Amino acid sequence: xxxxxxxxxxxxxxxxxxxxxxxxxxxxxxxxxxxxxxxxxxxxxxxxxxxxxxxxxxxxxxxxxxxxxxxxxxxxxxxxxxxxxxxxxxxxxxxxxxxxxxxxxxxxxxxxxxxxxxxxxxxxxxxx
Amino acid sequence: xxxxxxxxxxxxxxxxxxxxxxxxxxxxxxxxxxxxxxxxxxxxxxxxxxxxxxxxxxxxxxxxxxxxxxxxxxxxxxxxxxxxxxxxxxxxxxxxxxxxxxxxxxxxxxxxxxxxxxxxxxxxxxxxxxxxxxxxxxxxxxxxxxxxxxxxxxxxxxxxxxxxxxxxxxxxxxxxxxxxxxxxxxxxxxxxxxxxxxxxxxxxxxxxxxxxxxxxxxxxxxxxxxxxxxxxxxxxxxxxxxxxxxxxxxxxxxxxxxxxxxxxxxxxxxxxxxxxxxxxxxxxxxxxxxxxxxxxxxxxxxxxxxxxxxxxxxxxxxxxxxxxxxxxxxxxxxxxxxxxxxxxxxxxxxx
Numbered sequence: 001x002x003x004x005x006x007x008x009x010x011x012x013x014x015x016x017x018x019x020x021x022x023x024x025x026x027x028x029x030x031x032x033x034x035x036x037x038x039x040x041x042x043x044x045x046x047x048x049x050x051x052x053x054x055x056x057x058x059x060x061x062x063x064x065x066x067x068x069x070x071x072x073x074x075x076x077x078x079x080x081x082x083x084x085x086x087x088x089x090x091x092x093x094x095x096x097x098x099x100x101x102x103x104x105x106x107x108x109x110x111x112x113x114x115x116x117x118x119x120x121x122x123x124x125x126x127x128x
Numbered sequence: 129x130x131x132x133x134x135x136x137x138x139x140x141x142x143x144x145x146x147x148x149x150x151x152x153x154x155x156x157x158x159x160x161x162x163x164x165x166x167x168x169x170x171x172x173x174x175x176x177x178x179x180x181x182x183x184x185x186x187x188x189x190x191x192x193x194x195x196x197x198x199x200x201x202x203x204x205x206x207x208x209x210x211x212x213x214x215x216x217x218x219x220x221x222x223x224x225x226x227x228x229x230x231x232x233x234x235x236x237x238x239x240x241x242x243x244x245x246x247x248x249x250x251x252x253x254x255x256x257x258x259x260x261x262x263x264x265x266x267x268x269x270x271x272x273x274x275x276x277x278x279x280x281x282x283x284x285x286x287x288x289x290x291x292x293x294x295x296x297x298x299x300x301x302x303x304x305x306x307x308x309x310x311x312x313x314x315x316x317x318x319x320x321x322x323x324x325x326x327x328x329x330x331x332x333x334x335x336x337x338x339x340x341x342x343x344x345x346x347x348x349x350x351x352x353x354x355x356x357x358x359x360x361x362x363x364x365x366x367x368x369x370x371x372x373x374x375x376x377x378x379x380x381x382x383x384x385x386x387x388x389x390x391x392x393x394x395x396x397x398x399x400x401x402x403x404x405x406x407x408x409x410x411x412x413x414x415x416x417x418x419x420x421x422x423x424x425x426x427x428x429x430x431x432x433x434x435x436x437x438x439x440x441x442x443x444x445x446x447x448x449x450x451x452x453x454x455x456x457x458x459x460x461x462x463x464x465x466x467x468x469x470x471x472x473x474x475x476x477x478x479x
Contacts, residue, residue: 002428007182010409011175018171021274021368029369030276032362049378053354060297108357109272109283111290113297 033107036099045076045089059086059114086118095121131319134334138341145388150381158384159363160372166391173398174406181410189425191217192413194233199421210418217417225408228256252317259310262303263339265289266346269303273361274368304347311340335402338393345386355380 001007016023044051046058065071066084074082083089094100097120105112148154195209208229211217223229236249269289271282290299315336318328349355359375360383366373397403409415439460442449449456 001179001182002184002186003182007178010406011178014174014178014406015171021271022370024271024275024279025365025369028277029365032276032365049356052356052358052377053380056297057354104358107276108361109278109286110298110357111287113293113299 033103035101035103036096038093038095041093044093045074045080045082047077050077059090062086086114087121091121097122130328130330131333134330135337137330137334138337141338141389141392142341142385145384146381148388149384155374155384158388159374160367162391163367163387164372166395170394170397173395174403177398177403178406178410181407185428186412186416186425187427187429189416189418189420190412191416191418193418197418212417212419212422214417217415221409221414224414228253228260231256251313255310255313255317257310258306259314262307262310265303266301266307269301273364276365298350301350304343304350307343308340308347311336311343315340331401335393335396335400338389338396342386342389342393345382345389349380349382349386353380353382355383 046054051058062074062084065074072084074084076082091097097115101112145158149158191211193206193210195206196203197210198205198212205212207216208220208223211220220229231253232250234249234252235246238245238247265285268282269286272278272286275282289301289303292302293299315333318324318332318336356375356377356379359377359379362373362375363379393402397405436444437460438457442456442460446456
């Protein structure tokens with residue numbers, strides 16, 4: 001092998017770069033947080049699978065309907081009707097933003113677009 | 129023809145996870161065994177290729193140059209176009225790897241009647257740089273799914289990439305748009321331009337289809353066919369920490385398609401044209417300084433040849449020389465010089 005020293009350094013750097021996910025967690029990995037679900041309710045407005053994957057889409061649609069189209073009733077897939085409101089419908093059961101929303105959102109690093117206009121219940125409480 | 133075959137192979141690859149997970153329910157195979165095996169093939173394959181390149185002897189110094197080489201002190205030499213030392217080689221290489229400097233010189237050739245006309249053509253460079261940089265940023269950005277307290281550098285990169293909030297929720301990633309633009313151009317170029325199409329093989333189209341497939345499934349997952357990101361991160365974090373788990377929550381099939389295509393790309397990478405990622409560093413036309421006149425480059429496969437110095441030769445034929453009246457050089461150097469010749473041993477010298 002020619003230029004063995006340089007080649008070995010190159011290989012080491014290459015392997016270190018592509019195994020970043022494996023060593024970046026060493027000694028600092030934290031347990032996966034669990035969102036706190038409301039205890040007294042068994043069911044959200046849609047199925048669990050749908051809410052887990054599509055809740056942001058639902059909230060986005062709600063925003064468009066409530067603000068731009070003046071529609072305030074949402075008919076769920078099982079036919080039940082809900083009032084379109086983040087604070088009055090969603091946050092009535094999921095009443096803790098930090099323990100419900102933030103625990104997952106911080107974990108997967110996705111940014112919520114809600115709280116630049118809405119006020120979380122715990123923040124509202126502090127100001128009352 | 130080439131397009132058709134590579135697209136067909138791509139479609140088959142697309143169907144494998146669709147059937148494997150969607151119909152047969154082999155989640156465990158597709159989220160643990162296949163990614164690990166493919167990643168191992170990727171690393172081992174690249175190291176194998178590197179060792180192979182590093183073992184190849186380099187008989188000549190062959191840097192490609194397009195500038196004045198270093199010669200007399202009063203002639204200005206081009207440090208980047210004709211690097212003389214390692215530092216200048218590194219400079220040239222950095223610009224080549226990060227900004228595709230030689231591609232920027234790309235020309236187009238067209239026939240106008242009987243005249244061959246050369247002109248500037250920067251589109252290939254633009255498409256290539258959009259694709260490569262976006263791909264790198266997307267790759268690094270994905271670390272948010274592989275680390276648990278996500279390092280702030282990666283959070284910052286993710287934030288910068290998605291800072292445009294004008295197109296609704298979720299904010300669009302700039303690199304998503306740019307990589308699709310770049311890849312579409314690179315693909316259309318091969319399909320539309322007859323000259324490029326003529327020299328395109330299946331192995332040129334296939335990586336484009338594969339990467340485009342990865343990008344499109346990823347983009348669809350973000351904007352349309354939503355998947356449970358929380359469950360995905362449980363899975364990816366498990367892979368990174370060597371505690372693979374199949375999450376209880378159901379993840380959409382599109383995620384398995386995405387993951388499978390990425391695995392295929394990783395396994396395919398070292399044995400295809402994509403290996404230019406490391407190959408560029410082993411290009412003798414790029415990684416050598418143009419200093420032929422200052423440093424002798426010894427062909428490594430040359431072997432020392434038995435030879436006589438003039439003094440030895442003279443000693444051997446002294447008597448005959450004296451008899452023939454040929455003058456004897458008493459000051460001929462006796463020491464032996466180490467030198468090489470293209471002649472093999474005992475070929476031209478009868479020793």
